[in-house]
Amino acid sequence: PPKSTSEIRASFLDFFERRGCKVVPSSSLLPEDPSLLLANAGMNQFKQYYLGKKTMREIGAASCQKCIRTTDIDIIGSDGRHLSFFEMLGNFSFGGVTKEQACAWAYEFSTEVLKLAPHRLHFTIFDEDEEAHEIWRALGVSEDHISRLGAEDNFWAAGPTGPCGPCSEIYYDQGEAFGCGSPTCAPGCECDRYLEFWNLVFTRYDRQADGSMPELPHRNLDTGMGIERVAAIVQHASSNYEGDVLSGLIALGVEISGRAYDPLSYQGDSRSLRIIADHSRAATFMLADGIRPSNEGRGYVLRRLIRRAVMHGRLLGIEGAFLSRFARSVIETMGPHYSELIEHRDLVVSFLASEEERFFATIDNGSAFLEDALAGLARGDTLDGRVAFTLHDTFGFPIDLTIEIARDRGISIDEEGFDNAMTEQRERARAQVRDVAWSSFDSVWIGLADTISPTAFVGYDNYEAEARIV
Numbered sequence: 001p002p003k004s005t006s007e008i009r010a011s012f013l014d015f016f017e018r019r020g021c022k023v024v025p026s027s028s029l030l031p032e033d034p035s036l037l038l039a040n041a042g043m044n045q046f047k048q049y050y051l052g053k054k055t056m057r058e059i060g061a062a063s064c065q066k067c068i069r070t071t072d073i074d075i076i077g078s079d080g081r082h083l084s085f086f087e088m089l090g091n092f093s094f095g096g097v098t099k100e101q102a103c104a105w106a107y108e109f110s111t112e113v114l115k116l117a118p119h120r121l122h123f124t125i126f127d128e129d130e131e132a133h134e135i136w137r138a139l140g141v142s143e144d145h146i147s148r149l150g151a152e153d154n155f156w157a158a159g160p161t162g163p164c165g166p167c168s169e170i171y172y173d174q175g176e177a178f179g180c181g182s183p184t185c186a187p188g189c190e191c192d193r194y195l196e197f198w199n200l201v202f203t204r205y206d207r208q209a210d211g212s213m214p215e216l217p218h219r220n221l222d223t224g225m226g227i228e229r230v231a232a233i234v235q236h237a238s239s240n241y242e243g244d245v246l247s248g249l250i251a252l253g254v255e256i257s258g259r260a261y262d263p264l265s266y267q268g269d270s271r272s273l274r275i276i277a278d279h280s281r282a283a284t285f286m287l288a289d290g291i292r293p294s295n296e297g298r299g300y301v302l303r304r305l306i307r308r309a310v311m312h313g314r315l316l317g318i319e320g321a322f323l324s325r326f327a328r329s330v331i332e333t334m335g336p337h338y339s340e341l342i343e344h345r346d347l348v349v350s351f352l353a354s355e356e357e358r359f360f361a362t363i364d365n366g367s368a369f370l371e372d373a374l375a376g377l378a379r380g381d382t383l384d385g386r387v388a389f390t391l392h393d394t395f396g397f398p399i400d401l402t403i404e405i406a407r408d409r410g411i412s413i414d415e416e417g418f419d420n421a422m423t424e425q426r427e428r429a430r431a432q433v434r435d436v437a438w439s440s441f442d443s444v445w446i447g448l449a450d451t452i453s454p455t456a457f458v459g460y461d462n463y464e465a466e467a468r469i470v
């Protein structure tokens with residue numbers, strides 16, 4: 001069975017090509033579709049096919065798509081299965097492949113190609129989807145490995161109206177050792193026991209304003225499987241970060257910082273090491289696709305990833321610039337499949353270095369201000385929340401850094417005061433926010449469950465107001 005990430009990628013595309021699907025390269029992270037912030041699912045580039053505006057000779061398509069999920073950025077490092085950048089393997093069809101066939105292929109790929117033990121596989125289906133239930137049963141899945149979930153989890157919708165349909169997800173049981181121990185622990189639980197790795201969406205209805213759901217002209221298929229999760233499973237790695245692609249970046253962070261990494265710890269240094277590994281990889285891919293740091297939209301997402309990585313570098317005690325070393329490592333590992341990385345290597349490295357330099361200046365200015373404030377305090381004192389807020393708001397100095405530096409001297413932060421000042425600032429900012437072009441129907445259509453909430457964009461338009469979430 002395929003073991004390495006590149007073997008998994010190749011065997012997936014080969015599997016579907018042999019079954020008549022057209023293998024299509026990943027689209028850029030910078031979408032052609034102006035309504036989409038960043039590519040976030042394999043189906044993005046097929047939108048016109050779903051809508052029936054384009055057709056394909058083949059029965060369907062397969063791809064390995066570069067994705068960024070901005071909605072997951074805040075939790076990166078605090079678990080082992082979410083990444084801001086990941087590769088999504090997917091197969092798609094616009095009427096050419098039946099639901100039975102799609103499920104059979106997914107089952108075959110999981111058990112025959114990846115050689116995953118059937119007793120470890122669990123399937124979730126939409127409550128009322130008897131069809132999916134029968135299909136999995138017919139493939140040999142036992143009743144206690146199928147769970148029914150509600151619309152929130154297993155019914156995908158374009159929005160209040162428009163294309164929608166049930167989905168079915170495949171989970172891998174990593175074993176009790178990964179679990180929360182709760183008697184109700186099952187696929188969908190927040191803990192790491194059941195790892196979701198493949199989502200099969202069956203878009204077949206067109207919901208109307210009156211709530212009725214006539215059938216679409218054809219039954220669509222849209223599947224997505226995170227390659228880092230699959231790699232972790234077949235490599236018996238305890239998380240995405242222990243797989244063959246990301247473990248090298250973790251090791252680099254350990255080498256540069258001299259700090260220890262514990263795969264089972266989701267706080268402190270281990271979390272920081274994960275954030276640097278993940279964010280530096282995401283930033284490298286974004287730069288190679290032509291995205292540039294800025295204060296709004298995509299450029300803001302990039303700037304935030306870079307700054308957050310740099311900040312965590314400081315928390316790890318790394319003194320100088322380090323991001324270009326990570327970028328070089330990413331390019332070396334992933335360049336063989338993504339030639340854009342090699343093509344734009346110099347540019348990527350120089351943008352990273354200059355953005356990093358700019359942020360150092362910010363940090364240095366803030367440090368001077370913080371030193372003044374701390375000079376008047378003694379061990380056991382509390383730093384005024386408004387001082388911490390000024391640092392964050394005026395200097396762009398990350399609150400996590402303020403907390404760490406103060407903590408080193410036995411000083412705590414008046415968090416309530418900070419939060420109050422933040423709330424007031426948010427209210428002022430909200431009053432000024434204009435509508436963003438990519439909100440509304442389109443963005444919802446495009447996401448495979450990665451909807452972009454308009455409030456998230458308040459932050460993207462205003463870095464200072466979002467910096468708290470580092």
Ligand code: ATP
Nearest residue numbers: 072081082083086196197198199224225226448449
């Ligand atoms: P989760 O519930 O774990 O957040 P999801 O339901 O949001 O995942 P989907 O939108 O169903 O994910 O995407 C399809 C597949 O893409 C998932 O089953 C998973 O394998 C992978 N995936 C999704 N989000 C991430 C991420 N942030 N990092 C790595 N892989 C991901």
Ligand code: MG
Nearest residue numbers: 153169196449
């Ligand atoms: Mg999910």
Ligand code: MG
Nearest residue numbers: 169196199449
């Ligand atoms: Mg899912």
Ligand code: MG
Nearest residue numbers: 069072449450
């Ligand atoms: Mg998710």
